[in-house]
Amino acid sequence: MKVAELVTTVRDAITVSRVFAEPYEQDGVTVIAAATVVGGAGGGGGHDERGQEGEGGGFGVSARPAGAYVIKDGRVWWRPAVDVNRLVATIGAVAIAYLFTRVRIEKARAAIASNTPDRP
Numbered sequence: 001m002k003v004a005e006l007v008t009t010v011r012d013a014i015t016v017s018r019v020f021a022e023p024y025e026q027d028g029v030t031v032i033a034a035a036t037v038v039g040g041a042g043g044g045g046g047h048d049e050r051g052q053e054g055e056g057g058g059f060g061v062s063a064r065p066a067g068a069y070v071i072k073d074g075r076v077w078w079r080p081a082v083d084v085n086r087l088v089a090t091i092g093a094v095a096i097a098y099l100f101t102r103v104r105i106e107k108a109r110a111a112i113a114s115n116t117p118d119r120p
Helices: 003-013 084-115
Strands: 024-026 029-047 053-072 075-080
Touching: none
Parallel strands: none
Antiparallel strands: 024 029, 029 053, 053 075
């Protein structure tokens, strides 16, 4: 893909419609879903010792639900999306870190207690 084509494709891929969904309205309540969109691109060109030239590039886009705006009676609320998989992974990582550090802390306390002389 040529760099000029890459720029056009990236511009078409990363638009506001990727971040905000079409509003959904029912019973006087409007909901607008929102996402966090992250993208990256790279490209370049060059030539070799025989004078041949070339260019190329690529890009990637990732989107995750962020939440939704809820509009009712002229008031707006933000309702964040809860990513249960990320929540479970974070809790698991914290629990594992706690288990590993707890053992080390107990060993350190036992070593200190055994090396401390009794005080009157």
